[in-house]
Amino acid sequence: MSNRKNKPIIGITIGDINGISAEVTMKALLDNRLQKLITPVIYAHGKAITYYRKQLQLDDFNFMQIKSVDEIHHKKINVINVVEECPEVIPGVETMEAGKMAIAAIDQAIEDMKANKIQAMVTAPLNKNNINSEELSFVGHTEYLTQAFEAKDSMMFMVSDDLRVGLVSGHVALKDVPAQITQKRIQEKLQIMIKSLQDDYGINKPKIAVLGLNPHAGEDGLLGAEEEEIIKPAIRAFKDKGEMVFGPYPSDGFFGMMHFKKFDGILAMYHDQGLIPFKTLAFETGVNFTAGLPFVRTSPDHGTAYNIAGKNVADEGSMRSAIFCAYDIIRQKGDWEEED
Known part of the structure; x- marks a missing residue:
């Protein structure tokens, strides 16, 4: 492990400025515990942050405007403008300009991550509708970052204190899920x-x-063949290697009877199978962590919440957890060591 002089720099991409992203980011960063552990840099625009500082009466939120991470101040909250002109901030309204700023923030953070200028990336919620265009197909952060870093594979991993749920298939239509459930993919x-x-x-x-x-994990082939033909052989392959992999379990009973508490990780077959119980059990502190990338990326487990944008009622708990999670993983991986 290497000792560093300063705190780890965590980049936060602002997401959709017309949703609750700026609010939860600013409120989370006002936590004194976080300020002692990390140096945050928000990829956004100073005018948008100033707007919400006034709108939400966050008078204690002070930031330093910098042109690049090279100018970082380790005792301040730093903000980098990712577009020249800040789009008009209209809480609760979907605009194309906000979408352009959201993707510009991600692209700038990617550039800095590739240059090893930041140690982790926390992505605030965005809206896929105002990002997608003829020039850009954006399915989600996970897929976009996996492609940008040419990672072999990645996995959406929803994590909280006592629950960690990974997905075999991510942002795909339900009718396309069975085709993605292969022995090779489950093993990967x-x-x-x-x-x-x-x-x-x-x-x-x-x-x-x-x-x-x-349903009922196929009930011995009565309700589907995937368990017998695909999932069980994949599990067996890991058991043969001495790994502690068990199942397949029927998801309703598994979560209903709290069996998840006996396991370190749960692999769900598709998006809603894993995320509905996760968000029910851990919504305020849940974090979306992308496993398999060559760097640490986390995000809160909620969306833009246009309906409450700008009203000062958004809960910053998940965003705070996402930043703490990024810090904890940096430390665990041995990428950072605090000075005594």
């Missing part, structure tokens, strides 16, 4: 999960539960 995701639990969370011998695809 299990490998990412095991490595992440070991490297990012310090769990030497993780215990993992795999959920079934069909």
